[in-house]
Amino acid sequence: MKTLAALLLGATALVGTQAMAETTLTIATVNNNDMIVMQKLSKDFEQKNPDIKLNWVILEENVLRQKVTTDIATQGGQYDIMTIGMFETPLWGEKGWLSEFSEVPVEYNLDDVLQSVRDGLSFDGKLYALPFYAESQMTFYRKDLFEKAGIEMPDKPTWEQIGQFAEKITDKDNEVYGICLRGKPGWGENMGQIGPVVNSYGGRWFDMSWKPQLDTPAWKEGVTTYVELLKKYGPPGVASNGFNETLALFANGKCGMWVDATVAAGFLTDTKQSQVADKMGYAHPPIGKFEKGNHYLWSWALAVPASSKEPEAAKKFIYWATSQDYIKLVAEANGWAAVPPGTRTSTYETPEYISAAPFAKLTLETIETADPTDATQEQVPYRGISYVGIPEFQAFGTAVGQQMAAVIAGQTSVDEALEASQALVTRAMKQAGYLKD
Known part of the structure; x- marks a missing residue:
């Protein structure tokens, strides 16, 4: 009986070990x-x-x-x-x-x-x-292209300056584009980047009564700035480019500048993965009219x-x-x-x-200065810089992103896209109960 008991105990232990391993x-x-x-x-x-x-x-x-x-x-x-x-x-x-x-x-x-x-x-x-x-965000740029063009990147560039620089370093014949930005639709893809641009021109998603504000001059100015840069100086097919696609373009020497997530810096300085590792420069994210809300967390x-x-x-x-x-x-x-x-x-x-990591100090500074509770010139009822902190944002943020991608692809105008966006966000907010008919 002792032998049988020992066998049973051993079998039980074995089953227990297998269960743990699973x-x-x-x-x-x-x-x-x-x-x-x-x-x-x-x-x-x-x-x-x-x-x-x-x-x-x-x-x-x-x-x-x-x-x-x-x-x-x-x-x-x-x-x-x-x-x-x-x-x-x-x-x-x-x-x-x-x-x-x-x-x-x-x-x-x-x-x-x-x-x-x-x-x-x-x-x-x-x-x-x-x-x-x-x-957060930063401006990545090619030092060699800037030196060749005889220009210098300021520590805190404006979007207007970014446009001037992009014109001077674009060389489409050799597939070097002055600026690369995300175009792929998605609340965290193109809208994650467009949102801070709109903030920096004084825009906001909603007023304090949850009325959408996408048909305002600030939105038009921010979106027009973003779209025109890509149309004039961006790579072909940009409406399909998200973070990873744009990172690959820059790493392969196709972009003169890129405004995007600070996390890309580590990849771009890796000589095993980046052709431009020894040519990298870093600056703060650009400013439109205001510094507040121009970079996210x-x-x-x-x-x-x-x-x-x-x-x-x-x-x-x-x-x-x-x-x-x-x-x-x-x-x-x-x-x-x-x-x-x-x-x-x-x-x-x-x-x-x-x-x-020559980008370390700038990364930490932009993370520490991004304030999701105070990211717009005018007051808002929501939390967030590149997004609106309500559940409904996933759906309408991506829908607006599709409108923006259509503008970048030349399928519609900024005015038409913002008019459509204003309507669809208004409809979503009414359905969710934020607005009354």
Whole structure:
């Protein structure tokens, strides 16, 4: 009987071990360079946690947003970890759709995470996601092209100056375009970039009564500036270019300037991936008429949906992927300039990083000066710089983005697109109950 009992105990232990080994986390993330690196380096996590296996779902930005929004709203439970941002996190945290990070391990050093980033990933003082990287905007430019043209980039250029520079450095015969900007429709694609331009010309999405303001002179001036730059000095097919497509163009030497996310800097200074790594210059994002709201604050962060069946294992992975040790792991694998930026004070106190990343100081400055609570010249009832912090924005923001892409593609005029946008946003706000008929 003792032998039988021992066999049964051994069998039970074996089953338990197999059950542990079968813990699988499904991670939905965006196909940006830093996330591809995370997937590659995640072997380190699996080696340290042999009872946890990782299943990766890597998607284009617009597709990712659509799929994770659908899944979490229906409590589908398809994903254990979602890559979301400062738009979704507080909204979904308020609804109880996300698992709170209420007991963060001491060794994680949460106080090291930048306060503005933590605030953007919280609701009512409760933290619902941890930042994988954080970003604002900057102006990237080719020093060699500027020197050849005999021009100099100021520290804080205006959009008018950007147009003048673009004219002088454009060489379409040799496929060098003065400026590259996002044209692909999406609330986080082209509208994420157009929004700050409109802010800097004095525009806003809504007045204090939630009446849409897209048919105003400020919107026309901001959108016209953006569109005309691309039509005159941009690459062909720009209405299909999002962040990754534009990053590839710049890295391959096709762009003289680019105004976009600060996170691109690490990629563009990597000689293994960028043909212009030794020619890079950096400046503040351009100003229209006003500096307020001309650059955003964003974080791609990792969150655990309430529908996950493995929340503790999911959090264990997130602590690993957003830790100081992970940043060191990336530095060892790809160099200090390539580490995920904008999340931790310690990164910006590391001499090796400051030495390797000439863009570090500017990145931190733009992150710290972007204020989602005060981003427009006139008062607004919403929070956000490049987006409006209400659930309905995903739909109408993307619809407006489609109108903007049509203008960039030459299919309609700025006036027609803004008139259509004003109508569709007004309709959406009435349907959602913000406006009365």
